[in-house]
Amino acid sequence: MTKDLTSSPLERQNILNNRYALEKIEEHLGLGGTYYDGELLFTKQQLVEIFGISESTIEKYLASHSDELRANGYTVLRGRKLREFKALTDGNVTDYGTKTTVLGVFTFRATLNLAMVLVESDLARAIRSRILDIVIDAIAERTGGHTKYINQRDCNYVPAAYQEFNYRKTFTDALDHYLDLGNFKYGIYTNRIYQIVFREQAQEYKQILNLSKKDSPRETMYAEVLKAIASLENGLAAEMKTASEKQGRKLTKVEVDTIFSASEDNPYLKPIIEDARVKMASRDLGFRDALHQKLEAYVQSVPESDFDKFLGEASHSLEEQLADPTLLAVFKRLKDR
Template identity: 45%
Template structure:
């Protein structure tokens, strides 16, 4: 799906939360500020100069998007913080001018500050400061600047490139890269067995009972049946839908299957008979109503995570969950793309001794 960063705050947030991609943008652009409190900082004059626009244009963007820019790193320096920042700037400029070689891009950019700007900086009682993320945020909001347009294009290209490098262009199984997927799969396998056993023992023979009741659970959790889910993720008939689900969704499915297996058992034993499939559908509706108050918060979480992650990582829109789409957190980007993420096969290999111990119990 094409993205218009100037109009979508959600897309801007997702990009700014993707620290792995931001690092790539940072390395690609070569635009540096003064490093202060562990982050590069920029004045609005520097940002205006970079985008080749008037300072008042930056001020208008700040006025119209203040809350968003505060989140991404805009601050107004005053008092002791401003004093410390000024000292950092003047120390940097003084040390840089003392060097014979000022070809370092960091030094060159800062030395573009002319004497009048430095004099103005020394006298100002307050100073508008942006972090690198806030600078990028400005670039994603700024209309009418060729440099801003090029920046947005570069950002989107780098975001795609990061995914391709990490996943080889295959995002279908990105859910399997997080640490929690493996234990969730193990739990799901065990509870699925309890569920199917219960259907065997307490429902009369019917070849549709497994698929229909599984779909009941799916629709209760994320409003789609298996066929709808498969179509959205473009899965073929041989690909398992659960192998593409996030750990939080799998855990909730396990809870449903385990709970309904027990509920069905009690109903059948109380009636002293096996139940028909139509009776079981009614019983599931009872179970769903009883569980609603308990599972609603978990349903909302699962729907939001699934809809939001799939839109960002898989470029897949769950139409029935579009109201649950939110930004993907920095933690999620790290979870699926960071150092601890890995392909499922590698994680299985790392945990093979654990499986051996479980098997020997």
């Protein structure tokens, strides 16, 4: 998917929230700057020289992208902080004629943010191209080159998958016992579950994620999506059982369809389904470069906490997790319930 960082605040923030990629970008670009209080800082004058632009151009972007640049680290130094910073730079700083009272500075993150929106600079254009390459390399390095199963690096994935497996059995048993329909009912109502949770049938989902015929969609789903599916499966199984016992017979397709339709507006399920849609749509675009068009309205920037969850030190491959005795203890507790 082609990405134009100059026009997409979401794509910009997905990169700027990825501290693992930022570390690689800082190492590769070597823009200079001054370290102060744990941050690499750049003055406006330094960015004028780096990008080959005018001071007024920087001021223009500070006005047009004020909230974004400030959220990503642009700040104004005053008082003690300004004195300490000036001491580190041998006093060689100015800020549009204001020498000693205030100084606008950009963190490295804010500097990248400026490079992503700056259209007047050839260097900024080259940096944007390099950034995209480095981000791809950083994610590949962290995941062993495989984002198909990046969902499984979340420590919550395995318990959620095991839980959903159990509720899936409850759901298919309910279809077996309470619905008067042929065996094709399992595929029909599995797709109905998917459509309620994330508005796609299984085949649509597989196409978006470029999965093969042998790939199981559920093995690529995030823990939050699996929990939403499990909640829906468990609730629908209970509803079918109650309705069937009340009628004293198996239910017709029309009657089960009515139960499914009512579940779409269930106020108890709405928060968990909304959360699952946001997580799936946002993470798949940010990590897998996959856009779920039917969930496009739910796409948000991937938060920094998610990069830690799927790329950080606490994240592990499925094989590593299954070798953890702590996880095995969790399995035992779930099994004994």
